[in-house]
Amino acid sequence: MMVQNELERGARQRPLLMLMDGHAMVYRAFYAIQYAMNLRSTGEEVKGVYGFTNTFLKSISDWNPSHCAIAFDVKGPTFRHEEFAAYKAQRPHAPPDLQAQFPFVKQILEAFEVPIYEMKGYEADDVIGTISAQAEQSGLDTIILTGDTDTLQLVSPQTRVLLSYSAQQQKVFDEEAVRERYKGLGPEHIPDIKGLEGDSSDNIPGIPGIGRGTAIKLLTQLETLDNIYERIDEVVSPRIRQLLIDHKEAAFEGRHLTTIVRNMPIKFDVEGGRFGAFSREKVTGALRDLEFVSMIRRIPGSSSAPPAQPVQGTLMDMSVTAEVEEETPREKIETMYQCIDTAQGLAALIEELYLAKRFAFDTETSGLDPTRADLVGLSFSTKAGNGFYVPLGHTEGLQVPLSEALKMVKPIFEDPSISKTAHKASFDMTVLKSYDIEVKGLGFDSMVGAQLLGYNAIGLKQLAFQLLEEEMTSITNLIGTGQKQITFDHVSIEAATPYAAADADMSGRLRDLLELKLSGTDMNKVLKEIEVPLVPVLVEMQSNGIIVDTNELNAMSGDIAAELTTVEEEVYKEAGQEFNIKSTQQLGTILFEKLLPPARLRELGLPAAKKTKTGYSTDASALETLKGASPLVEQVLRYRELSKLKSTYVDALPTLVNPKTGRVHTNYNQVGSSTGRFSSSDPNLQNIPVRTELGRQVRKAFKAESGWSLVAADYSQIELRILAHYSQDEALMGAFHRDEDIHAATASEVYDVPIDEVTLDMRRLAKVMNFGIIYGLSAHGMSQQTDLNIYESAKFIDSYFAKYPGIRFYVEEVKQQTRKDLFTKTLLGRQRFMPEINSPNVHVRQGAERVAINMPIQGTAADIIKIAMIRIYDQMRMDELQTRMLLQVHDELIFESPPDEINAIKKMILDLMPAALELSVPLKVDIKEGPNWGDLE
Structure with missing residues (x-):
């Protein structure tokens, strides 16, 4: 930013006061940063704090002020609200997440000793107007940082305004710049202009029909608002004259509301406002507390020397080594991004990649489905700041022919000795696999690395902004949004080159930083031994897809539609009228005002209806408690089940069949949850109901290739077996060693009866408890899932723990350890940060305790099945089997196998899956096979 005036750094003769509108800067940052930024230590949102602090440090560096002060709004009405009730009435209240960030901002300012x-x-x-006036009288120049154009009225020979339109667009206004903006009118005219034209942002109406152009013409002619009305006959236009007469009061009121007070009863302490007398150690601590570690190097010179030793690394910073690296001042990295559009240039690039021994890469495609999208270009980076873009599929411009380029890059991509880095590598590798390139030698995935370290925002652009302080170009800047959005192949090569090259460059830079943070931690082992080797497995599964019989689904769709009509008629009959069943408001009125009013609910001993802001609660949990109270409840639940299954799967799946392969290809999200489980999307094949007849019918449509079979391998009770290992409870371990029905065995222990005398009801309650204990089941929770009341549930839980003391010990120990460490982890070292376990809010704390109990168990189960997938994948390749791994559904793996390999794959499964991780109890695997997913036996 160039500022050509006497205020420019290094050209000043007078002291400079930097005066900031703190409220405006935090507010602007909160809405400008288009993604969440949460503290890993507490989960609190801090993007407003981050944006403000970033602006503050940059401004200190740019302006080198001798003095500094910050002004804030105070909650509550101002004199303007009292005088004009509609003032800013249209503005929504600041969301709680924004309000909660102001104390953090003030902590930063207190650390810098900024008043x-x-x-x-x-x-x-x-406040700004008053302080700037006093600063002028004290011989200080002033630069005001704000986003509010009203402050331009404060500009004078000693005071300038730095107006921020956006993160990239700022402008310094002196008197000349103000006059240029307002066609010759100066700062003193701004309240008059606002009085005439109004200000929609403050809900000041002004005079209807008079805009800025007319206001400027009137004031240019007659100089002031007072003169306009004193010489109203000189206004040439009869229409404008009448508007002025009709809305005179609004004009003067608008001017009054817009005029900034410059004589508030406050006094600016010139000596107290001197900037620089702060403790670097205190500021460093404040930035650490907010996890803004990368900003530490930007702290300006201070009165105290930097600490001789780095502060001990916290959980959030992962290691002292990482802290030292973060605090080492680094120069801004200059970028050099090149377009490689000839075969000769590509050959030279490939040679450079070989010499570098490792590189980061990224693909640009025509869409987001890696099995369908066309490859538009490839980008590479060998070191921080460099990037190369190879356009391959743009509609215009010089490019290397696609087939020739793929032939050239295939050897290096498939060379395992050359280490590759990508951000969400499974996407890029799946794209390349569809072009017969099998990427080998993946060394790092920056998305997975960031997720393991506990970062919440793990998109490339988010991480680059948060960790590298690099603001990358948004894809929408290139392809647009909405109906006018184009695909990447229609973006010009000139515009695509810096965008695509930056993707590879930032992936490589993040690798360097995240590797340092992971170094020496258990999670580095998780990354290297589980997550990175898993990527090729996921790529294979995504590419394989699974056959879906669209004819069966189409027939099923018609059957469901007919049943929906029948259920709909039954609902109307029971309700006594027709209404929109999908409307929760209409349903709530019918249910709780007509069929089950308060008196009827009391008569049935049921809880009162819950009300929300939009009406009665009619979600699944609310309706489940009303089963049996009215036939309409069961009918509505059935209607919802049918509708969801029809829209989500039966009607949607046929449209998702890939025309190239004739199969449905799901996408696996490797960072789907903090426990290590990965999720499935587009379509989500992990959530197809398995316990309902409709769900089983949908699964029957998933079939093996003609003549082949589907083989399913399922870990039996894996989470309870892991619980047995963690708790070392003798009774639980004994039941698994004896290979007993674990729920019957539990019932036998709790009810103190022989296992062959356990009834179905006993077993059912034991099953609820066995699965519930993993999720921190309470007496209230058990009463919701069974016929027991809270007292009976509490008694059952006590009996359970009396028979399984090791489990009670585990539950209490893991809660206590998590409170101490602020994280919990799996057997293999995957961590989840949980500072909320010490929250003063009882509900937050109890929720965290439940997660602390569950995460080590569910996370270890996820790690185990990932290890099994990697080993089976590797063994199948070594044995050169045709069998394909198709799906992973929580604890189950599904394969597609030719008849002559079924025995081999079963043996492989039974050899490798139980041996994935050694526990105190054996891991057991059940295997089924059949022609389709619904008929596996």
């Missing part, structure tokens, strides 16, 4: 000025009944603009 904060605010006063009830006034706005930050008034």
Whole structure:
């Protein structure tokens, strides 16, 4: 930013006060940063704090002020609200997440010893106006940082305004710049302009029909608002003259509301406002607390020397080594991004990649489905700041022919000795696999690395902004949005080159940083031994897809539609009228005002209806408690089940069949949850109901290739077996060693009866408890899932723990350890950060305790099946089997196998899956096979 005036750094003769509108800067940052930024230590949102602090440090560096002060609004009405009730009435209340960030901002400012000025009944603009006036009288120049154009009225020979339109667009206004903006009118005219034209942002109406152009013409002619009305006959246009006469009061009221107060009863302490007398150690601590570690190197010179030793690394920073690296000042990395559009240039690039021994890469495609999208270009980076883009499929421009380029890059991509890095590598590798390139030698995935370290925002652009302080170009800047959005192949090569090259460059830079943070931690082992080797397995599964019989689904769709009509008629009959069943408001009215009013609910001993802001609660949990109270409840639940299954799977799946392969290809999200489980999307094949007849019918449509079979391998009770290992409970381990029905064995222990005398009801309650204990089941929770009341549930839980003391010990120990460490982890070292376990809020704390109990168990189960997938994949390739791994559904793997390999794959499964991780109890695997997913036996 170039500022050509006497305020420019290094050209000043007078001290400079940097005066910031703190409220405006935090507010602007909160809405400008288009993704969440949460503290890993508490989960609190801090993007407003981050944006403000970033602006503050940059401004200190740019302006080198001798003095600094910050103004804030105070919650509550101002004198303007009291005088004009509609003032800013249209503005929504600041969301709680934004309000909660102001204390953090003030902590940063207190650490820098920057004085904060605010006063009830006034706005930050008034504080700024008053302080700038006093600063002028004290011989200080002033630069005001704000996003509010009203402050331009404060510009004078000693005061300038730095107006921020966006993160990239700022402008310094002196008197000349103000006059240029307002066609010759100066700062003193701004309240008059606002009085005439109004200000929609503050809900100031002004004079209807008079815009800025007319206001400027009137004031240019007659100089002031007072003169306009004193010489109203000189207004040439009869229409404008009448508008002025009709809305005179609004004009003067608007001017009054817009005029910034410059004589508030506050005094600016010139000596107290001197900037620089702060403790570097204190500021470093404040930035660490907010996890803004990369900003530490930007702390300006201070009165105290930097600490001789780095502060001990916290859980959030992962290691002392990482802290030292973060605090080492680094120069801004200059970028050099090149377009490679000839075969000769590509050959030279490939040679450079070989010499580098490792590189980061990225693909640009025509869409987001890696099995359908066309490859548009490839980008590469060998070191921070460099990037190369190879356009291959743009509609215009010089490019290397696609087939020739793929032939050239195939050897290096498939060379395992050359280490590759990508961000969400499974996407890029799946794209390349569809072009017969099998990427080997993947060394790092920056998305997975960030997720393991506990970052919440793990998109490439988010991480680059948060960790590298690099603001990358948004894809929408290139392809647009909405109906006018284009695909990447229609983006010009000139525009695509810096965008695509930056993707590879930032992936490589993140690798360097994240590798340092992971170094020496258990999670580095998780990354290297589980997550990175898993990527080729997921790529294979995504590419394989699974056959879906669309004819069966189409027939099923017709059957469901007919049943929906029948259920709909039954609902109307029971309700006594027709209504929109999908409308929760209409359903709530019918259910709780007509069929089950309060008196009827009390008569049935049922809880009162819950009300929300939009009406009665009619979600699944609310309706489940009303089963048996009215036939309409069961009918609505059935209607919802049918509708969801029809729209989500029966009608959607045929449209998702890939025309190239004739199969449905799901996408696996490797960072789907903090426990290590990965999710499935587009379509989600992990959530097809398995316990309902409709769900089983849908699964029957998933079939093996003609003549082949589907083989399913399922870990039996894996989470309970892991619980047995963690708890070392003798009774639980004994039942698994004896290969007993675990739920019957539990019932036998709790009810103290022989296992062959356990009834179905006993077993059912034991099953609820066995699965519930993993999720921190309470007496209230058990009463919701069974026929027991809370007292009976509590008694059952006590009996359970009395018979399984090891489990009770595990539950209490893991909660206590998590409170101490602020994280919990799996057997293999995958961590989940949980500072909320010490929250003063009882509900937050109890929720965290339940997660602390569950995460080590569910996370270890996820790690085990990933290890099994990697080993089976590797063995199948070594044995050169045709069998394909198709799906992973939680604890189950599904394969597609030719008849002559079924015995081999079964043996392989039984050899490798139980041996994935050694526990105190054996891992057991059940295998089924059949022609389709619904008929596996």
